[in-house]
Amino acid sequence: MNFEALKPQVETIISNANKTTDERLLSICQLLERHIEYYNWVGFYFADSAKKELHLGPYVGEPTDHTVIPFGKGICGQVALSNQNFVVPDVAAQDNYIACSITVKAEIVVPIFVNGENIGQIDIDSNTADPFTEADERFLEFVCTQVAQLF
Known part of the structure; x- marks a missing residue:
């Protein structure tokens, strides 16, 4: 499924006031993991600025x-400081990488701003x-803009 076709589904999930924030975030994770073949682990991390830590929120994929x-x-953690998207085509080439699974080859992280x-x-x-393109970045920026409405 292409990104444009997923956008209305993301909007529908976000606007569903009958579900909690975490339920909506989990639904987003499930939607992306199910419909984008190369998205194998999808999750959210949220900042505790006072402690300078990120805390895992809803996700789908292998436990971490x-x-x-x-x-x-x-x-x-680098995105928490840089406030910029980070696309890693080859995690093995990254010095400051936290390995979650030996099967992971690439990663993309996009910040959520409120x-x-x-x-x-x-x-x-x-x-x-190396599966991620500029189209992934733009789509995930859209997702993050939608998610920001929950906060």
């Missing part, structure tokens, strides 16, 4: 031990080498 990530550590503040991010791992 990385439920708390210090700002600056790994790809997610009133100009980076409150968290969507994190996607792929078992396919």
